[in-house]
Amino acid sequence: MGPQGSGKGTQAKLISDKLGIPDFAMGQLIRDEVSNKTEFGKKLNEIIIKGELVSDVDAANLLKLRLQSKDTENGYVLDGYPRNMDQYNAFNFDKPTHVILIDIQIEESLRRLGSRVTCDVCGQIDSLKNGINIGDSCVCGGIWVQRADDKKEAIERRLDIYKKDTAPVINKYEEQGAVYKVDGSGSVDKVHDLIMKIIT
Numbered sequence: 001m002g003p004q005g006s007g008k009g010t011q012a013k014l015i016s017d018k019l020g021i022p023d024f025a026m027g028q029l030i031r032d033e034v035s036n037k038t039e040f041g042k043k044l045n046e047i048i049i050k051g052e053l054v055s056d057v058d059a060a061n062l063l064k065l066r067l068q069s070k071d072t073e074n075g076y077v078l079d080g081y082p083r084n085m086d087q088y089n090a091f092n093f094d095k096p097t098h099v100i101l102i103d104i105q106i107e108e109s110l111r112r113l114g115s116r117v118t119c120d121v122c123g124q125i126d127s128l129k130n131g132i133n134i135g136d137s138c139v140c141g142g143i144w145v146q147r148a149d150d151k152k153e154a155i156e157r158r159l160d161i162y163k164k165d166t167a168p169v170i171n172k173y174e175e176q177g178a179v180y181k182v183d184g185s186g187s188v189d190k191v192h193d194l195i196m197k198i199i200t
């Protein structure tokens with residue numbers, strides 16, 4: 001868990017690689033299911049093309065389905081989920097062993113997200129600081145764009161929502177003794193080391 005720009009997606013991938021377990025972000029799970037054109041995927045697609053949001057119960061059921069695969073036997077990483085109490089209540093079929101809370105200052109969050117670019121086709125995320133320019137081509141053939149929700153006011157609004165929605169979820173996991181805070185201000189490698197010390 002962590003606010004936008006905390007690097008939680010990057011860290012989730014690193015943990016996944018290191019431990020050889022899959023990592024899931026709910027948005028990606030939904031996109032995968034839709035593009036696999038399963039029965040459930042078709043149902044989700046109907047919701048999405050109507051412009052509606054996939055319900056927390058549907059999203060949780062999708063995760064539950066995915067967890068039946070063998071590759072999750074030794075565990076899995078959830079990237080930024082559950083992020084509010086409705087999702088927490090829907091995610092009632094498993095309990096995390098470690099809830100890693102990546103802590104960063106709002107100024108750092110803004111600085112990082114302000115330079116964030118996203119591929120409009122594959123959804124990969126990178127940074128203007130890595131020499132990418134808006135409009136350049138991604139390896140997949142897509143174009144690097146700055147998403148509207150990576151602009152300053154949108155970021156501040158999302159950070160507010162994050163704080164308000166996520167605090168009660170964190171409280172719940174704190175009561176279970178599962179929460180570990182990590183200082184997210186250092187480099188990607190440094191934060192990864194801090195996390196691996198906690199997990200292992």
Ligand SMILES: [Zn+2]
Pocket residue numbers: 119120121122123124138139140141142143
């Ligand atoms: Zn791409």
